[in-house]
Amino acid sequence: MLVYTSDKPGFLRDVGDNRIADRVLDTMQKSGQGSVSDSERRSWEESLLRMKNVLEDRIVPDDAGIAIEYRIPQTSRRVDLIVSGTDDSGQDVCVIIELKQWSDVTATSKDAIVRTWLGGSDRETTHPSYQAWSYASLLQDFNATVQDETIRLEACAYLHNCVDRTGVCDEHYRMHLDRAPVFLKHDPQKLREFIARYVKAGDRNRTLYRIEHGRIRPSRALAASLSNLMRGKREFLMIDDQKLAYETALEVVNFANAGHKQVLIVEGGPGTGKSVVAINLLIELINRGLITHYVTPNRAPRQVYQARLTGTLKKSRFDNLFKGSGTYAGADDDEMDALVVDEGHRIKERSQYQKAGTNQTRDIIRAAKASIFLIDEDQQVTWPDAGSIAEIQRWAAQADATVQRMVLQSQFRCNGSDGYLAWLDQLLGIRPTAQDDLEGVPYHFEVVDSPGELQRRVVELDRAGSKARVVAGYCWDWVSRKTPGVADIEFPEAGFAMAWNLDEDEGRYLERAHSIDQVGCIHTVQGLEMDYVGVIIGPDLVVRNGEIVTQPAARAKTDRSLRGHKTLFETDPAEATARADRIIRNTYRTLMSRGMKGCLVYCTDTETQAWFQARAAEAIAAPTRSGVHPEGPDTDNVVFLDASDVTPADNAVPFVEMTAAAGAFADSPVRQSSPIDSQTWVELPELFNARADHFVMRVVGESMNLRIPNGSLCLFRASPGGTREGKIVLVQHRDIQDPDTGSGLTVKRYHSEKAPADDGEGWRHQRIVLACETTAPGYEDIVFESADEVGDLRVLAEYVATVG
Template sequence: MIVYSATKAEFRADVVANRVADKVREAVYLMLGRRTADSEFASWQNSLLYMNNVLLDEEIPEETGVAIEYGIPTTSKRIDFLLTGQDEGGRDTMVIVELKQWSEVSASDLPDCVTTILGGGLQSVPHPSYQAYSYATLLRDFNEEVYSTDVTLAPCCYLHNCDSSAILKAPSFEHLTVDAPIFLRSDAAALAEFIRRHVKTGDRGALLYRIDQGRIRPSKQLAEHLVGLLQGNRSFVLIDEQKLVYERSLERVAKAIPEGRKKQVVIVEGGPGTGKSVVAVNLLVALVGERELNAQYVTNNSAPRAVYKETLAGETKKARIEALFSGSGSYIETAPNTFDCLVVDEAHRLAEKSGLYKNLGNNQIAEIVRAARSAIFFVDDRQQVTLRDIGDRESIAQIARGLGAETTSLELASQFRCNGSDAYLAWLDHVLQIESTAHTDLDGIDFDFRVCESPNELRDLIRVRNEGRNKSRLVAGYCWPWDSKKDSRAMDVVIPEHDFEMQWNFADHGGLWILQEESVEQIGCIHTCQGLELDYVGVILGPDLVVRDGEVVTDATERATYDSSVRGIKKMLKENPVEARAIADRIVKNTYRTLMSRGMRGCYVFSVDPETNEWLRAAVNRSFLDKKKVAPGVAGATEPEEAPSKSDAPLPFLTPAEAESSKRAVPFYDLAVAAGLFSEEQTASAEEWVELPGDFNFASDLFLTRVVGESMNRRVPNGSYCLFKARPAGTRQNRIVLVQHRDIADPEHGGRFTLKRYTSEVQVGEDGRPRKRVVLRPESDDPAFEPIVIEDEDDERFQVLAELVAVLH
């Protein structure tokens, strides 16, 4: 977007009349709808005087085009100063000048960065030559007018208040300054010579207007470069259903591309470790690199963007792919259908408001859907970890349909993290009391989970695991202040009773903290590791989650004031305490669930609360189950010789009056669920009720019934009374479920039931469309039992009724 444009002569006249900064400020307000801060206005007044002095050179043509604060289309990037014309051979040329007010610069330990004073303190920032080069690369790779007409782009930077070149022109930055020369206070004549070399004839800004109207599409060179980045990279190989989701998503995008076609929105659900980010990055490469479409990878959290930019760039300059990655708040003012596709990773972290102060825009989901012909959202409702997170599956679908989009739902179910164990995640849900599951212990789960006696033991374990691969880190709940952000000598996570102190992740590392070799000596949080994975993760549980008398109790007010994820909770607690506590409870539990599922091979934990740490240690062994008085129903459990009578039920039956008054009454269905072939037709009735023990979280969708048969005797002994959760949400993969199949029986007779472990396999049908084939697997000591196969999950005769929560007797 052009904010201010003129010829050199007109610009100089505006400077002499002391009106150029006023003109820019007025244009910014009229065209961008924002007011200019006094500091920014002062910087224009200062820098533009210096540029006027450079343009006093009479050999720079009077008709040279001049632009100030040029907004690069489809981005939030703005170029400080531009000059346009033709070079000696008549070739269109644009000189890009990055202006800086800095007077002092020092070294930074980050690549391609320097340190200067910003916002009242020292901060690491990109080298100005890198900034200028990145703007040129952005135009060269994405603006069709630039790459198709062979426009020359000449980036440079001008630090008119700075005298020292020792750091800025150091040999370590030569790879930047050779492409984008740097000019200091004493280099005004050299900058004028640089401009004269590239602009021999003025064009009155004609090139600028052509570029501003240029079609935004990736160049062929960028496309080929991007495809090459993934070739041979094993981290991004698609496996099984990941490939299916990838192909189906591309199919939906293609459907939306022709002008006038209906918007397409794809919602991909998947838990931790199912490969959401792997598929997302592959889609980005396919869309931009193979199909040459205008697409971006989008997240709210900056850490995944930073890591994947670093991973993909490799030895090349990250500026080449910078524009492919964007924050979710970047589309507030984007015109409808500007992009062919936006690939939104970690979509559960989308928010209503954007900007530093969360006061811009209305709804990031709606803004993204409007901005693109198609959008692909990767979501996991159980990874919403702040009060601002609004990106659940239903909300995305509802907003998309409201904006006229056709929606498609896909699922990634297979687990590739936590040693591929869905059972570990189910156990986590049970232990954190997010929901009751059948996985009440770690038996048979090939995942290294340990509870440490001290934070020092935890740190030592992670240090050992980190040797060689640099893929193990410490993380913690955000319950300690970030003092080291302002004082590099201060310690943050301090646990005095264990003589333990460490710092939070360095602010300078930003989203790349998880990749830095020295970061094993710091502690990360949810904001620096969500969406990423490690070999081993060490988790410190803070006072925001404790266990009292076997019940997990959360308190979001124990979070540090630095943590913005629960900002506003105290006000909510005053206005609606019941709802606020429920929301805060979910956020705290989801946070620790997310932290404890970052590891591919193992998770080690320590709680600062002694009772909680001891309870977690007990949860790892069988004494935890004895305490709960719940028989696990796994291999080795005692099996009754015959099915027990109802009088042997493990829970007391209630009278009708007792059931009506009880707040923990769950129905008992008098159906003999067959743990074998589908049972004879039976009708489920809820004429009797039982009292749910205090060890279980009450939910209205729980019920009790009895299971007969030997096909699941390794988990559920014949005749056991079992607690079930009706209408289970989310993935069913590898869960033990109660299913019904309405074969040829009269529907009035109720149908047929069985209990099995659910697995699904994607197969391509004769019509070429994929469908899920369901296999219900027995877990029995008797090898005669065979799996039951349902050829099509969508078969209307087949229905998953409930998920096993616990075996009670």
């Protein structure tokens, strides 16, 4: 939205007559953008007076267009000043200028982040060069006029009170400086020449008006960049009910864009793949030309995705798509086609820095035609966390939105086991469950004897190729933040001394190799995962007389997650106590579920340590069910039966004696046995009904460990008909060697590309991919492209579920 426009003489006159601030503010108020503080008004007057000095020279054409405080659609961002015209080839051009009154700037080690005096204190903020060229990038990616008419955009920053270029022009920021140079107090002539280099002739604001009325849509280049992100990144592959949630969300967005506001709530516990669904939705909706953002209240997930996607997506493009939940306070109704909100439980009512808006959930629902919230209420871990299903439903009803709910059931963290999470809920008193032990649960849980042993074991696991880190409850002050090199958490008698993760790493903690020597906290690991996690349980959670007791006062002074507890306690001690108790328990539940394969625990309190050791011993030592266990561990969570004892009334299926390698193929002959002739049968869980074409088989290998843990007993349906596309199947081929077992079979996800048959009738397989879904290195998809290879492939059965 254009707030102020004029040609150069008009701008110079308004500034010279001291009317410029009045004119800008009057237009903002008339257009419903509200007012500004006295300090911001004074900043306009000072900064625009400096720009008057720059533009007075005749080197800048008199008929050049001038715009002030241009608000970029779909954002709360306002561009300080734009000069428009045409270049020496006659191409339309806009020069974007970011104005700063900063006097001193200090460099940091973070990308595009500097320190300066803001709001009465020394703070970190975005580098002005990055700000300027990110605005240009936003217009290039989302304004159809800029895209279709190839309007040239240049950017720069003008720090008219700053003399020392040491900090702001540090070589660390070279990439941003090259895209948008910085001009300082004594550089008005250089800035003047920069503008004149591109604006050779004026356009009397024609370019600005065309941009103002340009259609908002994602560019093809942006869509292509996003699509490239997914190539070769197996962690974003959707399976099972993730795919169902994804397709449901797309349907909801279609309904919304047909005219009625929609809200979809997707519930899912740790490791159910909420973020995988969210990222895939962002990419698909952008590909469909819909204005969409990925939203998270906490920065850690956004920072991790930024680190993982570096090289494919420019930082400016990333920041223009991945947003915080406080972004939409000033947004217009339905200005976004869709907002995909990950970590929805962490939404705040209002952030401490948010000036506008009434409620973040309300603002998000109001701003988008379709809002998709991915949420786990048991991961609310700070006092301001206000995201809940009830809150979403309340604001959706006020917006007259249709609400749909669905649940992600499949567990892909904790070795694919819901059993560990159910046991953890019972252990921590989150909720009662029927999971009293870890019998049959393929997950390693252990209470170690000392913090030193915890650190040593984590380091050994990490060096062996499993991503592992130490994390802790926030019970120790973050001294190392201001005094680098000191230890924050010390146990001298155990030889343990570690610091919290580095300030500059923030959510990139897991991506940094040096973080193996640091301790992560809830703020840096929530929403992330590793193979093994080592958890230090501090004095905020202790056991007394066999019961867990939470102690908010034991939290560190530097931790803000319980800020507000003392104030509420003065008026409502019962509610304050219950709320703090829930946050502390949820924090340890979240920390103890970061490991996909295992969790090691050490408790700083002696009585608590003994209680956790006893509970772990009871869980692990639980008796196994009786029965035969062909070729498998004693922890198989199924009952095996002799064939002679099976009656038609039993919910049982044959156990087929053949090894399916979830690895690759082999030359060895296929060793099959008919289900009818099988001497061992498996009693199925109540969830499944035995069918004549069902059988159970053990799957060995790591290439499908995101879905099928190594050694699992899996239920299959023999000789499946219909399409196999996207399904997990048991297949046979004669030409590829299996490195693990020598079996002639493999289990993989099946994908087929088809082409018209050579005779013009029907179709043929052009390419078949048997895809791995794994966290383990060394496995590759198996691809068949020749007719002979495809013809030799036999699909023997379709995977139904893991049953033990």
